[in-house]
Amino acid sequence: xxxxxxxxxxREMLFARRFEERCYEAYVERxxxxxxxxxPGQEACVHGVMEAARPGHDYVITGYRxxxxxxxxxxxxxxxxxxxxxxxxxxxxxxxxxxxIFDVENHFMxxxxxxxxxxxxxxxxxxxxxxxxxxxxxICFLGDAANNQGTFHETLNMAALWKLPVLYVCENNLYGIGxxxxxSTAVIDQSKRVCGxxxxxxxxxxxxxxxxxxxxxxxVDHVRGGNGPYxxxxxxxxxxxxxxxxxxxxxxxxxxxxxxxxxPIIMLRDRLIEAGEMTKDDYKAMDTEVLDEIENEIxxxxxxxxxxxxxxxxxxxxAENDPYxxxxxx
Amino acid sequence: xxxxxxxxxxxxAHDEELANDPLVIAMGEDIGMAGGTYKATKGLYxxxxxxxxxxxxxxxxxxxxxxxxxxxxxxxxxxxxxxxxFAWLALDQIANTAAKVRYMSGxxxxxxxxxxxxxxxxxxxxxxxSARMEKVFMGIAGLRVVTPSNPRQAYGLxxxxxxxxxxxxxxxxxxxxxxxxxxxxxxxxxxLEGSEVARPGKDVTLFGYNVSVHWCLQAAxxxxxxxxxxxEVVDLFALNPLDRAGIRASASKTHRAVVVEEAEAPVxxxxxVMAILNEECFFELDAAPVRVTARNVPIPYNxxxxxxxxxxAKDVVAAVRKMFGK
Numbered sequence: 285x286x287x288x289x290x291x292x293x294x295r296e297m298l299f300a301r302r303f304e305e306r307c308y309e310a311y312v313e314r315x316x317x318x319x320x321x322x323x324p325g326q327e328a329c330v331h332g333v334m335e336a337a338r339p340g341h342d343y344v345i346t347g348y349r350x351x352x353x354x355x356x357x358x359x360x361x362x363x364x365x366x367x368x369x370x371x372x373x374x375x376x377x378x379x380x381x382x383x384x385i386f387d388v389e390n391h392f393m394x395x396x397x398x399x400x401x402x403x404x405x406x407x408x409x410x411x412x413x414x415x416x417x418x419x420x421x422x423i424c425f426l427g428d429a430a431n432n433q434g435t436f437h438e439t440l441n442m443a444a445l446w447k448l449p450v451l452y453v454c455e456n457n458l459y460g461i462g463x464x465x466x467x468s469t470a471v472i473d474q475s476k477r478v479c480g481x482x483x484x485x486x487x488x489x490x491x492x493x494x495x496x497x498x499x500x501x502x503x504v505d506h507v508r509g510g511n512g513p514y515x516x517x518x519x520x521x522x523x524x525x526x527x528x529x530x531x532x533x534x535x536x537x538x539x540x541x542x543x544x545x546x547x548p549i550i551m552l553r554d555r556l557i558e559a560g561e562m563t564k565d566d567y568k569a570m571d572t573e574v575l576d577e578i579e580n581e582i583x584x585x586x587x588x589x590x591x592x593x594x595x596x597x598x599x600x601x602x603a604e605n606d607p608y609x610x611x612x613x614x
Numbered sequence: 615x616x617x618x619x620x621x622x623x624x625x626x627a628h629d630e631e632l633a634n635d636p637l638v639i640a641m642g643e644d645i646g647m648a649g650g651t652y653k654a655t656k657g658l659y660x661x662x663x664x665x666x667x668x669x670x671x672x673x674x675x676x677x678x679x680x681x682x683x684x685x686x687x688x689x690x691x692x693x694x695x696x697x698x699x700f701a702w703l704a705l706d707q708i709a710n711t712a713a714k715v716r717y718m719s720g721x722x723x724x725x726x727x728x729x730x731x732x733x734x735x736x737x738x739x740x741x742x743x744s745a746r747m748e749k750v751f752m753g754i755a756g757l758r759v760v761t762p763s764n765p766r767q768a769y770g771l772x773x774x775x776x777x778x779x780x781x782x783x784x785x786x787x788x789x790x791x792x793x794x795x796x797x798x799x800x801x802x803x804x805x806l807e808g809s810e811v812a813r814p815g816k817d818v819t820l821f822g823y824n825v826s827v828h829w830c831l832q833a834a835x836x837x838x839x840x841x842x843x844x845x846e847v848v849d850l851f852a853l854n855p856l857d858r859a860g861i862r863a864s865a866s867k868t869h870r871a872v873v874v875e876e877a878e879a880p881v882x883x884x885x886x887v888m889a890i891l892n893e894e895c896f897f898e899l900d901a902a903p904v905r906v907t908a909r910n911v912p913i914p915y916n917x918x919x920x921x922x923x924x925x926x927a928k929d930v931v932a933a934v935r936k937m938f939g940k
Contacts, residue, residue: 343687345683374720375720376718376719376720376722377720377721378720379717379718379719379720380718380719380720381718384718384719386718386719386720386722386723387722388719388722388723389722393686393723394715394718394719394723396710396711397710398706398710398711401679401706401707401710401711403676403679404675404676404677404678404679404680404682404683404707405679405680405682405683405686405707405711406683407679407680407683408679408680408681408682408683408684408685408686408689409683409684409686409687410683411680411683411684411689412637412683412684412685412686412687412688412689413687415636415637415639415665415684415689416637416687416688422683434673434675434676435675435676435679438671438673438675438676438677439673439676439679439680441671441673441676442670442671442673442676442677442680445671599721600716600717600719600720600721601716601717601755601756602716602756602758602780603716603724603778603779603780606778606779606780608774608775608777608778608803608806609774609778609780609805609806609807610805610807611770611774611803611804611805611806612773612774612777612803
C-alpha cells in the first residue's frame with residue numbers, strides 16, 4: 285500500500301471516529317433517539333476488509349453497529365446522520381434509525397438488530413450472486429457474540445455445503461453486550477469454531493489496518509475465486525459501552541488501557557509520521573478538516589432536513605400498486 | 615377445466631413459475647430428490663436441478679433467512695416449511711426481516727419470498743404437529759397471509775405470491791392435499807386480497823377459511839335442508855389484510871354472522887372478524903356474532919379427545935340453530 289492510500293485510509297478512519305463521537309454528542313443533546321451503538325476502536329476492521337474487497341460492488345450486510353460500514357460502502361454521511369436525526373432525507377427516510385442504515389444502491393444491504401440475523405441473509409445473497417453469475421461476493425460483518433446464535437451454525441453449514449461466495453467477518457471485540465467472551469463462550473478462539481463446517485478461517489489483529497488488509501485479501505481472493513465461504517476473525521476492542529445506555533462498568537481499567545494503547549488510528553498515524561510521510565501538524569490539519577466537514581456540512585444538513593410526513597406513516601409497509609395483489613391485472 | 619388434486623395444483627404452479635423465471639427457486643426439507651412430503655414439488659428436482667429445487671438441512675430459521683437474503687437481489691424463492699409447527703423456528707427471519715425490511719429501509723429493499731406451510735390438525739399427530747399458526751402470521755404488518763380452501767386457490771395464490779413483490783405466507787392444511795377440485799386449464803393468478811362467496815345465501819353469513827370453508831358448506835346444506843335457513847358462506851382466502859369490505863357487504867346483507875375457524879378462539883381470525891363486524895356494521899346486525907373455534911388446549915393424541923378439541927360442521931349447525939332459536 286502506498287503512502288497516499290495509507291493517508292486516505294487514515295482520514296477515513298479518523299472521519300469514522302469523529303462522526304461517531306459527534307453522534308454521541310447529538311444523542312446526549314437528544315437529537316438522536318433510540319439505541320445508539322458506536323464504532324470507535326474497531327475502525328480498522330471494516331476499513332481494512334473493504335479495502336481488500338470492492339465497496340459499492342460487493343454486497344455487505346451487518347448488525348446494528350452499522351453507520352461506518354454503510355459509509356465505507358459509499359453511503360453519504362449526510363444521509364446517515366440525517367437518518368439518525370430521523371429525517372426524511374435519511375438513508376432509510378427516517379424509518380430505520382441507527383440500527384437500520386441501508387444504502388442498497390451501493391450494495392450496503394443493511395444493519396439488522398437481531399444478533400446473528402444477517403448470517404443467513406448473507407448466505408442468501410451469495411446464493412443469488414451465484415445464480416446470476418456475477419463476480420460480486422457477499423460480506424457479513426458481525427460481532428463475536430453473534431456466533432452463539434443458532435443462525436451461525438445453521439448458516440455456516442449451508443454456506444459450506446453449497447460453496448456459497450460469502451465472507452464472514454467476525455469483529456471480536458471481546459464482549460457480548462456486557463458479558464466478556466470467556467464468561468459466555470466455551471471456545472474463545474472464534475476462528476476455530478468454524479472447523480465443524482470444514483470452512484477455511486483465519487485470525488488477524490483487528491487494530492492494525494495493514495494486517496487486516498493482508499488477511500482480508502487472502503479471504504476475499506478465496507471467496508471471489510469460487511472456492512466457497514471463508515471466515516475471518518479480527519481481534520478488536522470497542523472503546524465505548526455496548527450502546528449509549530451502557531455504563532461500561534464491567535470492564536477492567538487495565539484492559540481498557542491496554543487496548544487504548546492499540547488505537548487503530550494512532551497506530552497508522554504514528555507509522556506514517558515515523559516513515560516521514562506526514563507530520564503531526566499534517567495530522568492536526570486533517571483532523572480539523574474532518575471536524576469542519578462534520579460540523580459545517582453534515583450536522584446542518586441533518587438539522588435542517590424535514591421530518592417524514594405524517595400522512596406517509598403507512599408508506600413502505602407493502603409494495604405499492606402491485607398488479608398481482610389483484611390477481612395479475614395485466 | 616380439469617379436476618385435479620390440491621397437491622397437483624401446487625405442483626403445477628411451482629412448475630410453471632420455475633419455467634417462467636430462471637431466478638425462481640424452491641427450497642425446503644425433502645422437497646427435491648424426495649419430491650416433497652406432500653408432493654408439491656414432485657419431479658421438479660429432476661426437471662430443474664439441485665441448484666433450483668433445493669433440499670435443505672433441517673434448519674428452518676437458517677434456510678428461511680437464506681431465502682429472504684436471496685430475495686433481496688432478485689431471486690424469487692418458494693420456501694416449504696414441512697409443518698407449520700416448525701415455522702415457529704423461522705418466525706425470527708419471517709417477522710423480523712422479511713416483513714420489516716421494506717419499511718425500515720425506507721422502501722429501498724424488499725423481500726419477495728413465498729413461504730408455504732401446512733398447518734391444522736390431522737390424525738393423531740400430537741401437540742407439536744397440530745398447530746394452527748395463521749393467527750400468529752396475520753398479525754404481522756408487512757407480511758401477506760393467504761390460505762387456500764381448494765385446488766384452484768392453491769394454484770392461483772401460489773402463482774400470484776411468487777410474482778408479488780411482498781413476502782407472502784401461504785397457510786395450507788395437512789388434510790387437504792388430496793382434495794380434488796377444478797383448476798382452469800389456462801394460466802390463472804388469484805388475487806392476494808379479498809374474499810369469495812362460496813355459497814350465496816340470505817339469512818346468515820358463515821365466515822370460513824381453508825378447511826373451515828368446507829365445514830361451513832356442509833353446515834349450510836344441513837341448515838337449508840332441515841331448518842329452512844339459507845346460509846351464505848364467505849371464504850376468507852386472505853387473512854392479511856382481511857377483506858373488510860367483503861365482510862361488511864355480506865353481514866349487511868344477511869344481518870347475522872358466524873365465524874368458523876379450526877384454531878383456538880383467543881386472538882384469532884374470529885376475534886378479528888368480529889371486531890371488523892363491530893366497527894363496520896354493528897347496526898346492521900340482528901344478533902350478536904358468534905365464533906365456532908377449537909378448544910383452547912394443546913391438541914391431544916387420543917383420537918376422541920382430538921376430535922373434541924376441534925370444531926366441525928355439526929358445531930356450526932348448532933351455533934346457527936342457537937342463534938335462530940331453532
